[in-house]
Amino acid sequence: MRLLIKNGTIVNNDNTQKANVLIENDKIIDIINHEDVTVDETINAEGMLIVPGLIDMHVHFRDPGYEYKDDLESGSKAAVAGGVTTCLPMANTNPLNDNRSITEAMIAKSKNIGLIDLLPIGAISKGFKGESIVEMGDMIEAGAVAFSDDGLPVTDSSVMRSALEYASSFNSFVISHSEDCCLAHRGVMNEGEISTILGLKGMPSEKEEIMVARDMLLAKLTGGHIHIAHVSSEWSLKLIELAKKEGINVTCEVAPHHFSFTDKKLLTYDTNYKMSPPLRSQRDMEAMREGLKNGLVDVIATDHAPHHSDEKFVEFEKAPFGILGLQTLVPLTLKLVEDDVISLNKMVELTSYKPAKLLKLENKGKIDKGMLADIAIIDPNLEYIYDDNLNKSKSKNSPLLYEKLKGAAVYTIKSGNIVYKFPECITK
Missing domain, CATH: 2.30.40.10 (Urease, subunit C, domain 1)
Known part of the structure; x- marks a missing residue:
């Protein structure tokens, strides 16, 4: 052909x-x-x-276990409809992707579908309990490329330390869901003026920043590579900038919704704008855009998180967190280009070239001979x-x-x- x-x-x-x-x-x-x-x-x-196929380092395909929301086939179709040819699904499936058999099954099913390359992210801890780490070497051998308990933070610092040490020994890395769950427990949106107006319990940005700081310090201690998922706070980026200047092995991603929208969108009580981390202030959104512009942010990733309409069509407090993202990645990122925040070349770097480098995919990320x-x-x-x-x-x-x-x-x-x-x- x-x-x-x-x-x-x-x-x-x-x-x-x-x-x-x-x-x-x-x-x-x-x-x-x-x-x-x-x-x-x-x-x-x-x-x-003509751009290299996009690489999304953060998706939820809900397969196995929650196929009524999405499965590997519908997720793959959404990916290619968005120009995405490589996806990294998170481990919060049912059963959890915390062992090689689930990793192998996901990859085999994806290959049978034949639309994208699926590179699973394994759980950090067995059962997502945060108590002991998974058999990382076994899972990497099966095809896992990184480790995260995304959806939940690893609250035990000793477990996260072990994860960083073991992942590093296998030339892999850990992805941090940065959230201090004890701060503003049961919050449903950003804490600030808008949450006060709406009478909804807020989540301060410090809830994210505290864990960003901890995990970067653990990366300093271990020398391991920590990747901070879905950064949403101005101060998170300030902490990441400091860590990078100090030579700590840290990278980060920002999702399109966090550089496109603010918590003012929630004035309509539209649960489709409810996500974790939440949409934050205008100042935070502008910080995300500046981080993309100046190179502080390494990757754009969607955090594609499908939920059935019945789950979202409820009172705001009861609705699950999450937003679709694969098919809106291109238009929202092109809006950054239109607004002179980034160039087209920078767009390719953030959505394809840099993810390929982080994942050591030598044959992806560029349009070139071979x-x-x-x-x-x-x-x-x-x-x-x-x-x-x-x-x-x-x-x-x-x-x-x-x-x-x-x-x-x-x-x-x-x-x-x-x-x-x-x-x-x-x-x-």
Whole structure:
């Protein structure tokens, strides 16, 4: 199978060029400035961006155990519809991904579906109890790439220390869900003016910052790599900046909802804006955008967290935390480009190149000769309604559903195969 992508603009983290991409089987075999080649299929990408397939380091596919919300198939379909070709699902499934058999089953099922590369994140602690760490070496051998009890913090510092030490010995890393659960227990949104107006129990940003500080100090102690998930607070970024200056092995991610929205969105009591960590103040949101701009933030990750409509259509306090994210990643990140917060090259760095580097995926993250043909073709000017026809998740918990969006992946190519076309797309 030979495929030519012509007339598009290739965007990598460090360069942009108008050229054609020649693919054979699962590899990019050449970048050319002509069309004089024999191919089986051609995609005309005139006016579009050709970028490396996006890598989402933080998703929840709810499989096994909660397949009524999403499963590996619907999650994979949502991923490729968002230009994402590699996903790292968190371990809070049922049963938990805290042993090699679950890791192997997830990978095998994903390979059978054949849409994305699935790189599971194993639990840190057995049973998510925070008492003893999992068999990390066994799980890495099975295909796990990192470890997190995401959804719950590891409250015992000695357990987190052991996790960092063991993960480091296997050339892996730990992802921290930074939350001090004893502070503002049962909070449902950011603590501040808006929570006071709404009469809802708030969660101060210190609830996140305390655990960010602890985990970075443990990384200092152990020399292990700590990755801070879904950063939402200005002071969390200040602490991360200090740690990086001190040479502590820390990286971090920010989710699109935290650089796009503030807690003012909750004035409507829309539970689709309820998430953990919560939407915070304008100042916090601006800090996330500045962190993306100046390079302090390493990765954009969606924290895609599907929930059934019946679970969200309840009183605000009773609704679960979480928001869909895979299919709104591109339009929300392109809005940063439109607002001159980041460049297109920086967008590729944050969504593909840097995740590939952190995960040591040498054949991903760039459009170049010899690289794996994982590619998203993005139309940055396409305007559309994100409706039920486009939404590939089983769930609908996005406040952007039925809204007009701008920018989308119109083709997604995985290992040389076209795995998604935007409904209006045709090959020429």
